[in-house]
Amino acid sequence: MSKFIKYSQYNAPQDSLAQLEAAKASMGFVPNLLGYMAESPALLNSYVYLSEQAGKTDLTPTERQVVLMTVNRFHECRYCMAGHTQYAETHGVDMAVINAIRDDQPIGNPKLATLRSFTLKLVEQRGVMSQTLVDAFFKSGYSQQNALEVIALITLKVMSNYTNHLVGTELDGISMAKRWSPASER
DSSP states (O other), X not given: OOOOOOOOTTTOOHHHHHHHHHHHHHHSSOOHHHHHHTTOHHXXXXXXXXXXXXXXXXXXXXXXXXXXXXXXXXXXXXXXXXXXXXXXXXXXXXXXXXXXXXXTOOOSSHHHHHHHHHHHHHHHTTTOOOXXXXXXXXXXXXXXXXXXXXXXXXXXXXXXXXXXXXXXXXXXXXGGGGOOOOGGGO
């Protein structure tokens, strides 16, 4: 089996270098995911761009994390679940919401529960949704724009989750304490 290369700002392909240097400057380290993505500047640059755009959605930071963590759980991505748990916790997302997603338990907030259900069905059914589910999403206070933003966030997670599965990304030190594994392995 081929071993993928994890690059740093010192040995990255030229077209990936700026992204790794920016990550190092803003976070103090280059996340392992980005180091592996650097092999493909197209993937790395697309991922970083979409990550930036994700922060500009009309969804709240908590709602974005609900979508992202729901997809991480569905894809059983250990790296992203640990990282998003760390991020969500330090950015004020209610631990009850974080733990509900991690443990596949109901979310007490009805609007967030609807968002989670909508996201999960979009992923499970590859975008083919019943009108009942779409109507429930809108009735809970979400807009057409929000529905399309969920698709953008799912796309972001496909990029990272699939990369992590393919290359076997190791957890970054900062998220080691938030390690997660699928229920089937517990």
